[in-house]
Amino acid sequence: METNDNVHKPSGPTAVKPATKADKPTEIKIGLRGGPVGASIPMNSLRAKAAQAESKRVEREKQEKTEREADQETAMMKRNRLGMMLDISGSMGCLNANATTKIVYLQRAYTAFIEMINYDDTAIAVRTFPFYPQDEGVRVLLSRRSISLPLSSNPLTLAAVLPYLIPAGGTPMHDALKFIIEEVPLTRGILISDGEADGGHSRALYEASKYVGAEVPIDCVHIGSSTGGENLLKKIAEMTGGIYIKFTNVEAFSQALTYLTPRYRAMLTSGLAGALDIGAKELILPPGEPPLSGNGFSEG
Numbered sequence: 419m420e421t422n423d424n425v426h427k428p429s430g431p432t433a434v435k436p437a438t439k440a441d442k443p444t445e446i447k448i449g450l451r452g453g454p455v456g457a458s459i460p461m462n463s464l465r466a467k468a469a470q471a472e473s474k475r476v477e478r479e480k481q482e483k484t485e486r487e488a489d490q491e492t493a494m495m496k497r498n499r500l501g502m503m504l505d506i507s508g509s510m511g512c513l514n515a516n517a518t519t520k521i522v523y524l525q526r527a528y529t530a531f532i533e534m535i536n537y538d539d540t541a542i543a544v545r546t547f548p549f550y551p552q553d554e555g556v557r558v559l560l561s562r563r564s565i566s567l568p569l570s571s572n573p574l575t576l577a578a579v580l581p582y583l584i585p586a587g588g589t590p591m592h593d594a595l596k597f598i599i600e601e602v603p604l605t606r607g608i609l610i611s612d613g614e615a616d617g618g619h620s621r622a623l624y625e626a627s628k629y630v631g632a633e634v635p636i637d638c639v640h641i642g643s644s645t646g647g648e649n650l651l652k653k654i655a656e657m658t659g660g661i662y663i664k665f666t667n668v669e670a671f672s673q674a675l676t677y678l679t680p681r682y683r684a685m686l687t688s689g690l691a692g693a694l695d696i697g698a699k700e701l702i703l704p705p706g707e708p709p710l711s712g713n714g715f716s717e718g
Contacts (some may be wrong), residue, residue: 446658493569495542498605498680500596503591504528504583505611506546506564509644511585514668519586520612520642526672527610527662528583532576534676540572543602544579548587558616589647591615595625599632607636608678614646619653629669635660635704641671645692652702661686662702663693670697 491653493499510521532542565582567575581657598607607629613658615622630699635661636694638651648664656664661678665671673697677686686703 421473453619477518478514488626488655489570489572489575493571495538496541496569496571498540499538499569499603500542500680501604501607501611502528502542502544503594503598503607504544504546505589505591505613506583506585506590507548507587507613508585509589509613509642512642514642516669518669520668521583521586523641523668523672524610525583527675529544529577529580530673531675531679532573534679535573536570536681537571537573540680541569542576543569543598543604544576545580545594545597547590547698549590549593549597550587565596569604577673588616589613590617591650592617592625595622595629596638599628599634600626604634605633607658607660608639609636609651610639610641611651612640612642613644620648622650623653623657626658629658634658637663637683639663639671639675639678641665641668647688655702655704657706661704662700663696663698664700665697666699667697674698 455490463572474528504524508522510524512521513519514523535542544565546564546566549566563582563584563586567579570576589611591609592615595607595609600606626636636654636658638655640648640651640663643666652662654660654697661683663674665674676682677691677696682691686701693699
């Protein structure tokens, strides 16, 4: 039987060609971590990036260490080397009459103090009490709530102390006194507290006696309405030849601590500024204070 290829075929919609494997869309399976299943990870690239980041970190740490060592070496040669011992015990977190904590006023006082320093001739070391070393295991987190800073004449380094002034713990005043006199070649100490020292007076006075032998005065500042610790600070100031100041008005303290900077301390010792002038309740000067320096303000 013959076939005729020219026979008319019924018209209709164009027949859809069956999809082949090549025509099917690629199916991507997503794994639990958000990446395609079976996809290869460029491990060499990741390792290279990790190594580069580690190299930068090590280099940064080396540079920071070099800068710290240079800062400390320079600080050692300054004429005025101050050791600040700051009370950050739990009582410093108590609210004042105007609903502001004493620690806030300490932060303000410290900020104003370092802003008034002439870093050409002055360096500062800082030790809080309490202080939590980082090698005490469970206390590693608390190390972020205290600081021990060697002598520095870098205002940015000194400003970095502020986040560590957080109230917590007791008042181991003897620890700060011991560290500063044994580890810092200072010319004068500044001790600020709002209460009694842990363990009574004997331990703090024993450490303070080392300052007497080294002929290093300690200016002592007692803040707050409490009288606890006043007699101890008076005794330390007296035995070392330092100034004693009592502030019940803690806001006034935050503004007047600058009078203990080398630039302005002589205004107190010469009588140019008294207790009323600085907003203090009491100001006791050391006996036999030397006369004013050449410009009337700077420490020798």
